[in-house]
Amino acid sequence: MSETKRISYKNKYLEAEKKLAARNEEIEKLKKELSSLKGKVEELKREAETSDKEAEEYLDHLKRLKAEFENYKKRMIKERQQIINWAVEDLIKEFLPVLDDLERAIKCAQVSRDFSSLVQGIKMVYDHFKQLLKKKGLEEISAEGEEFDPHLHEAIMRIESDKHPDNVVVEEMRKGYKFKDRVLRPAMVKVNKRTSNCQDGTESQDEKKKKESQ
Numbered sequence: 001m002s003e004t005k006r007i008s009y010k011n012k013y014l015e016a017e018k019k020l021a022a023r024n025e026e027i028e029k030l031k032k033e034l035s036s037l038k039g040k041v042e043e044l045k046r047e048a049e050t051s052d053k054e055a056e057e058y059l060d061h062l063k064r065l066k067a068e069f070e071n072y073k074k075r076m077i078k079e080r081q082q083i084i085n086w087a088v089e090d091l092i093k094e095f096l097p098v099l100d101d102l103e104r105a106i107k108c109a110q111v112s113r114d115f116s117s118l119v120q121g122i123k124m125v126y127d128h129f130k131q132l133l134k135k136k137g138l139e140e141i142s143a144e145g146e147e148f149d150p151h152l153h154e155a156i157m158r159i160e161s162d163k164h165p166d167n168v169v170v171e172e173m174r175k176g177y178k179f180k181d182r183v184l185r186p187a188m189v190k191v192n193k194r195t196s197n198c199q200d201g202t203e204s205q206d207e208k209k210k211k212e213s214q
Contacts, residue, residue: 094132101125141176143169143187152176154186164192 105121108114141152148155148167156173164170169189176187 091136095129098125098129098132101128137180138184139178141178141183141187143172143176143189145169148189148191152178152183152186153189153191155191156188157190158193159190161192166192168192 102125105125108121109118143153146169148169153169170192171190172187174188177184
C-alpha cells in the first residue's frame with residue numbers, strides 16, 4: 001500500500017474520530033439538558049403536589065366556614081323566633097287583665113240585665129286597652145281640624161265649605177295610628193277643598209249630587 005493511501009485513510013480516521021467526539025459532546029450536552037429538564041419536572045411535580053395540598057386545605061377550610069355559617073344562620077333564626085315569642089308572650093300577659101275586665105263586664109250585664117252597666121264596663125275595658133297600647137308606643141294620629149297631610153291622612157271624601165279653611169280635615173271617618181313615629185295606618189278623613197281642582201282624587205258632595213242627577 002502506498003504512502004499516499006495510508007495518509008488518506010489516516011485523515012479519514014481522524015475526521016471520523018473528530019465527528020464521533022463532536023457527537024459524544026452533543027450527546028453529553030443533551031444528557032445534561034435532559035437531566036436539567038428532569039430536575040425541573042420533578043420540581044414542578046413537587047410544586048403541583050404542594051399546590052394540590054394547599055387547595056385541598058383551602059377547600060376544607062371553606063367547607064368548614066360554610067358549615068359554621070349555616071349553623072350560625074339556623075341559630076340566629078331560632079334565637080330571633082325565641083325573642084319574638086318572648087315579646088308576644090309578654091304582650092299577651094299584659095292583655096290578660098283587659099280580657100278579665102271584659103269577661104267581668106259581660107257577666108255583670110248578664111246578671112243585672114242593665115244595658116248602661118254593660119256600656120260602662122265596655123268603656124272601662126276600652127280605656128284600659130288604649131292605655132296598654134299607648135304604653136307600648138301606639139299613638140293616635142290627630143286628624144279633625146288639622147291641615148291635610150298625605151303622609152298621615154287618607155282623603156276619602158272632599159267637601160266645599162266656607163266654614164272651614166281650605167285643605168283642612170273637617171271629619172275623621174276612621175282613626176289612624178302611629179307606632180314610635182312610624183305610620184301603621186293613616187286616618188281616613190273628609191277634607192275641605194274650596195278650589196275647583198281636586199288634588200287628592202276625591203269628589204265633593206256637590207259633584208256627586210250633579211253626577212247622580214244626570
